[in-house]
Amino acid sequence: MSRFKAVIFDLDGVITDTAHYHYLAWKQLAESQGVHFDHAFNENLKGIDRMGSLDLILASAPRSYTPEEKLALADTKNLHYQELISTMSSNDLLPGAVEALDAVRRAGLRIGLASVSKNAFTVLGRLGITDKFDYVVDAATIARSKPDPEIFLRAAQELGVAPADCLGVEDAVAGVAAIKAAGMFALGIGHPFVLTEADVVITSLQQFNLSAY
Ligand code: BG6
Ligand code: MG
Numbered sequence: 001m002s003r004f005k006a007v008i009f010d011l012d013g014v015i016t017d018t019a020h021y022h023y024l025a026w027k028q029l030a031e032s033q034g035v036h037f038d039h040a041f042n043e044n045l046k047g048i049d050r051m052g053s054l055d056l057i058l059a060s061a062p063r064s065y066t067p068e069e070k071l072a073l074a075d076t077k078n079l080h081y082q083e084l085i086s087t088m089s090s091n092d093l094l095p096g097a098v099e100a101l102d103a104v105r106r107a108g109l110r111i112g113l114a115s116v117s118k119n120a121f122t123v124l125g126r127l128g129i130t131d132k133f134d135y136v137v138d139a140a141t142i143a144r145s146k147p148d149p150e151i152f153l154r155a156a157q158e159l160g161v162a163p164a165d166c167l168g169v170e171d172a173v174a175g176v177a178a179i180k181a182a183g184m185f186a187l188g189i190g191h192p193f194v195l196t197e198a199d200v201v202i203t204s205l206q207q208f209n210l211s212a213y
Contacts, residue, residue, distance in 0.1 A: 011115035013171035047172030096206030149182035
């Protein structure tokens with residue numbers, strides 16, 4: 001039994017470890033522009049859309065960039081990222097991810113995906129789990145990146161469920177903030193010291209227990 005009517009999952013870093021591929025692609029791009037890049041800085045980029053992430057990186061660059069140069073750099077990063085994800089398969093599902101999705105389904109709740117990644121449909125396809133979602137938000141139709149609640153509110157609306165009846169699952173600080181701003185219950189995947197706004201934090205979906213929240 002669950003007090004919720006829907007569960008809305010983030011993708012990168014929750015269902016699969018693409019967060020690591022984003023890290024590698026951004027690191028190469030940042031260093032090509034003379035910007036130091038490490039895991040601590042990358043934490044600020046999780047859940048932030050492509051151009052927003054690029055702006056945060058280039059804020060530390062020694063020079064300024066034209067809008068055309070920025071678009072070219074974003075394309076370079078994305079091509080590298082797409083190369084990294086091109087060999088993904090169901091082997092890249094994080095432990096507990098399929099079990100969590102199946103548990104939500106068995107409990108009769110609706111299932112949504114709220115990722116700001118424009119590669120989300122490709123990644124879901126490579127993982128072989130597209131059919132497990134009732135609704136996947138198309139990031140190309142979202143105007144404001146997390147921490148804005150827009151993407152979670154859109155998912156709830158399309159699933160036909162009130163935000164207060166939704167459980168959101170996120171690994172990013174910005175993502176947890178988006179869930180809370182949407183008026184939902186936030187389940188964090190990661191460390192409580194980092195995801196301080198989350199209602200509950202677990203280390204991975206292996207610990208997912210719908211009836212406990
Ligand atoms: C988010 C990731 O899910 O998607 C970010 O956490 C990433 O790291 C963002 O930048 C945008 O992804 P994409 O695939 O559209 O460049
Ligand atoms: Mg994420």
